[in-house]
Amino acid sequence: MPQPPDALDAVAVRTWCSLALDALGREREAIDAINVYPVADGDTGTNLYLTVESAAAAVEAVFAAHETGTTVPAPADVVRAMAHGALIGARGNSGTILAQLLRGMAGVLAEAGDADHLRRALAEAAASARLAVAHPVEGTVLTVATAAAEGAGAAEPGAGLTAVAAAAYAGACAALARTPERLAVLGRAGVVDAGGQGLVTVLGALLEAVGGRAPAGPVLRAPGGTSGGTPPLTGACAEADPEGGPAFEVIYLLEASDEAVGRLRTRLDALGDCLVVVGGDGLWNVHVHVDDAGAAVEAGVEAGRPHRIRITHFAADRMRAHREPVHREPAQRAVVVVVPGDGLLGLCAEAGATTVLARPGEPPASGELVDAIRRAHAREVVLLPNDAELRHTAAAAAEQARAEGVRVALIPTRAAVQGIAALAVHEPGRGFDEDVVAMTAAAGATRYAELAVAERQSWTTAGICQAGDVLGLIDGDIAVIGNDVTGTARTVLDRMLSAGGELVTLVLGEEVPDALAGVLEEHVREGHLAVDTVIYRGGPRTTPLLIGVE
CATH class of the missing domain: 3.30.1180.10 (Hypothetical Protein Tm841; Chain: A;domain 3)
Structure with a gap:
């Protein structure tokens, strides 16, 4: 049996990523099944898997690009690639937090990969993850990360790399088992925190990478759950009010300065909840749950350059599907578009939109936009201003129309080509929220x-x-x-x-x-x-x- 490494070198980091990906692949469905917080949408395991998959791919790219032969990449390059890959590929609330944990570790492990640096890395990871979350909650992955750091810190002085990794894993397991006691929704559902379970899986892979063998024992579940099976979820879905929280999850990568991101945090915190902003050095991954997906994307546009925009509707009806089918009456819907030229006026009209012509130096007033909404004769209206300068005017028109009983969604398009992209994916036959999500995503990706x-x-x-x-x-x-x-x-x-x-x-x-x-x-x-x-x-x-x- 090969000797355990005395430092987390490039090959060990590569092995860790590979083992973590394999372990999350095996546990993905089980972790999805216990996902009840912050939203019971059953995707935490999948999101963590996709996040680590991106990290592992970045590590493999470093090895592939490196000179073949007797040398390997520098450990610092590999750990930074792991963190960067996780950042750009982070999915969901838990994946975004995991990306920050890996980033925190990488900042220390880039210096050295010995036992003392691993202790510091885990402490830095836990601290930076808490700072990234707008409103940290105990009984979550943050609690598990802190316990892992404390476990590593309590290892015997002079302990080797494997002993420190084992102490971190043991601390994380113990904290995970107690998460139902610290977070009521977990206790009612009879499950441990899904994000915390995923972190334990990743730390188990770290222990295997440096210690040479997988941790013993089954995957932890809270009392009332099962190992490897689907735990009881009746308490979670029945007691949670799916309409009590925001309707959309918005995630995007953002190129922006630290100062701009500080302002963005404040604005997004006022718009919704579950806000996590991770990253640094000009590149950030932004995650938030909101009712106004367009406003969350617009905030990113004002802060810098957002891309890889992903908007997910939580589909509250899906959470209640076991009780009764939900039937929607067809809604009469229209799109109101501001266009800068006669040619685009005809193009948008042919696509079925109600148009407002913006003349050079004469932007439409809010009254003109309200009149256009009225002319559309629809109960539901999507408004595309197609000009950053019209944002406040369009918002005022939307508010007035809502007061008149029209359901209006304002998508903050900043140029006509973004409006064209949104209009191209518009489908009146699908649900209003789903249509707005698709149109917002198309505009934001342009x-x-x-x-x-x-x-x-x-x-x-x-x-x-x-x-x-x-x-x-x-x-x-x-x-x-x-x-x-x-x-x-x-x-x-x-x-x-x-x-x-x-x-x-x-x-x-x-x-x-x-x-x-x-x-x-x-x-x-x-x-x-x-x-x-x-x-x-x-x-x-x-x-x-x-x-x-x-």
Whole structure:
């Protein structure tokens, strides 16, 4: 039998990730079955598995990219890759917290992987995870993480790596068994905390990686549960009010500064609950439960650049399905869209939307938007303002329409191409909430750009521009200064597609020749074979070119 390593080196970290992924794969369904907090949506095991899968893939990428032969990657590179992979792939409340735990550990283990550093790493992980959660609750994975750190810290002075890992695992197991005593919803359901169970599984894999053998004993369950089976859930679903909490889970990666994220935390905390913001160094993973998914995404847009946006409707009816079927009456629904040009006016009208034309320098007032909502003659309305400057105007119109008995969902689209993307996935036949989720996700996944002509010399974020220069604005900021429309458009497209994309939407202004469409379509095809391009004419009053990348 090989000797246990005296340090958590690159190979040991790789083994840990692999063992954790295998263990969560075996336990995924059982952990899903005991998921009753914070929302009984039965996906904690799956979310943890997907989070660790992303971490393991990042570790494998480091090994694959490293020089083959007698050397291996530096341990620091591997632990940082593990943490980064978990961050970008984190799913759900528990997965997001696990990502922060791994990030906290990586910051210390990058220095060294000996027993003393493992103690410090576990302590840092527990502390950083608590800071990431807006309102920490005892009896959850946070409690288990703290107990693991305390267990490792209480190990005998001079204890080796395996002994410290074993002490951490034992502390976590003991704390997990007590979670039903600390969180009432767990006690009523007769289960331990699902996120805590997942962390115990990950720590068990760590112990196996450094100690050479899997921890003995069955997977822990609270009294009344079973090992490896489905525990009783009658208390949880019957007593919880599925309509008492927010309707949506919103998760996205965010590129933003620390200062902007601080403001974002405050805003999201006021919008909903289960807020967890993890990460740092300019990249964050944001998780929150809200009723207004659009507002949560909009808050991210204001803080920085959100991407990989995922919005999940908790489907409260599914939680009650064992009691009685739920029947919905069909609802008359409409979409109200603000458009900047006659060409898009016709396009959106053909798609069945009620349109409001925004003239240059004359944005519509809230009264015009209310009139459009009334003209739609619908009980349910989705409002797409398609302009960041119209956010407050659209919100005021939505409030007035709601006072008149219309159910209005405001999706904070900031450009016409985002509105087009949202309208493309609109399906009146499905439930209102599901339709709003799909439209919000489509809009949020669409980056936007436009070309404009500088009217005078001025300072910009891309440098000094002269009158007549062609400006390329990406997500509202001037990113490119060019001499002509074609060259500037190519540069803007290349910058946008460098981050990936599946579909490019081009909206050409009235003065732009038809030939430009073919030139840009060919440019996209040459550099990005898997990307499709669609082209529309914006007509009068449209800027030279609008670009959307989904």
